[in-house]
Amino acid sequence: MMQAQRLGSVRPSMILGLVQKARSLAAEGKPVIDLGIGEPDFTTPDHVKAAAIAAIGADETRYTVVPGTVALREAIRGKLARENGLDYALSEITVSNGAKQVIFNALMATLSPGDEVIVPAPYWSSYPDIVAVAEGRPVIVDCPQEQRFLITPEQLEAAITPRTRWLLLNSPSNPTGGVYSRADLAGLAAVLARHPHVHVLSDDIYEHLMFDGHRFASILEVAPALKPRVLVVNGVSKVFAMTGWRIGYAAGPQEIVTAMNTVQGQSCTHAGSISQAAAVAALTGPTDFFAGRARSFEARRDIVVAALNAVDGIECLVPEGAFYVYPRCAGVIGRRTPAGEVIGSDTDFCRYLLEQHFVSAVPGAAFGLSPHLRISTAAPAEALRSASARIAGAVNALT
Ligand SMILES: Cc1ncc(COP(=O)(O)O)c(C=O)c1O
Missing domain, CATH: 3.40.640.10 (Type I PLP-dependent aspartate aminotransferase-like (Major domain))
Structure with missing residues (x-):
């Protein structure tokens, strides 16, 4: 392949790669909760x-x-x-x-x-x-x-x-x-x-x-x-x-x-x-629905932040806007999965979450600050509760 020099330091989107993987697992019938993509779950007015x-x-x-x-x-x-x-x-x-x-x-x-x-x-x-x-x-x-x-x-x-x-x-x-x-x-x-x-x-x-x-x-x-x-x-x-x-x-x-x-x-x-x-x-057109959408994301933020801050090894700052939380996962680094694999990075942790617990989140490595993960809160409250419970289970299963 003849690739341009200017592409030398350009990485393909890690997020789009993860989304693809989550979708393939879902297509195989796995119960994936996808909190990887930054896309509102509302519809166009x-x-x-x-x-x-x-x-x-x-x-x-x-x-x-x-x-x-x-x-x-x-x-x-x-x-x-x-x-x-x-x-x-x-x-x-x-x-x-x-x-x-x-x-x-x-x-x-x-x-x-x-x-x-x-x-x-x-x-x-x-x-x-x-x-x-x-x-x-x-x-x-x-x-x-x-x-x-x-x-x-x-x-x-x-x-x-x-x-x-x-x-x-x-x-x-x-x-x-x-x-x-x-x-x-x-x-x-x-x-x-x-x-x-x-x-x-x-x-x-x-x-x-x-x-x-x-x-x-x-x-x-x-x-x-x-x-x-x-x-x-x-x-x-x-x-x-x-x-x-x-x-x-x-x-x-x-x-x-x-x-x-x-x-x-x-x-x-x-x-x-x-x-x-x-x-x-x-x-x-009308903008009166903005406030309702913001309140809805705020309520979902609260669900995820409260659930994750209760997990030993994860610390979550309270976001003031957008629809993401960015918890630090320093407490899981160096621990072992039940299969004996060492979690050496946030990328390993996200792979473990997706492959073993079917929760898709994006590693902090994609955003230049590790060890963190990005969780999109643009999902129904029930999905966020289940995903948070799965993350807690995943962390508790580490030794
Ligand atoms: C900070 C930021 N800027 C820009 C964009 C691009 O948005 P779009 O190209 O969909 O308008 C995104 C999308 O995720 C974003 O998060």
Whole structure:
């Protein structure tokens, strides 16, 4: 096989590999509870589905312009103004096939070989690999549980070099559910003020899934002066439960958005026209169901956190948003399974959980901070109770 050099340090998605394995076991009839994938278990709202059907009926089936239809960019402009207090021109907004491709376009458009991107770990597993595809260098900064999995101003200051192009920020976070408070963001903004060459990619995709009465804050709300170097990334996948529709978007400085459109114009051209019409309905329609969805994820978080913290060897911080918990499993490392295998890492532990107890979770290794596992709470409460009980049984069976 003739493989491009730039793929040398790119790993295939460990999560998608695990999902595949869990599905094969389920197909063999095993009682798998899949808490591996980061996908809401709600359905796309009916008015969104209706808008897509209407768009098909109206023959909205041709190429659109590269950055997304005017209607969709108007809808995004309205959303950013209404919900985030941000003002963008249509030309500063671009739409792509999911937030993942938005991030891909941004990094492909702005990184030259060797440029550095600061990635706080644990990170969404695609970040360093997208940086690598774009021939940049991910600078991973360890942010352990003791600091709520968040990068500190001191760590940021120490990580910045003349080659730094971006800081990737994600709050609420996948995989930890960690949330940067206004004070946290103000601390980071003060460092960024001293380093005008560093841009921020603010991945706000979980903004509406906040718990315990907290309100989402973006770095631009706290430090509006950073606007010329912040790219706001968002999408409809999570709170609207539209993962398969593949619509994400970004708003930011004109030169960056224009360069992203150049990448897109020479790759996928644009996001699907029917999905774009659906996203217009999502972003201009009712939002009253957001709070109910957030409360539902909060209740499920509580089930998992309480059950896992009762297991000797597992410690679980209380996530403040998104739909993941990220327990530390240091207490199981070095122990033996009933079959005599030593659990040497979180990857071994997740393999044991899946193969012997049919619970699929993702090892912390996929997110750059071990020994942990990520459990998605986007599953029915009963499944979460059973899965937690199986994890407790699995740990208790270790010697
Ligand atoms: C932090 C984060 N950013 C971006 C994405 C990509 O979302 P999508 O491409 O479905 O819009 C995800 C999906 O899991 C995510 O967790």
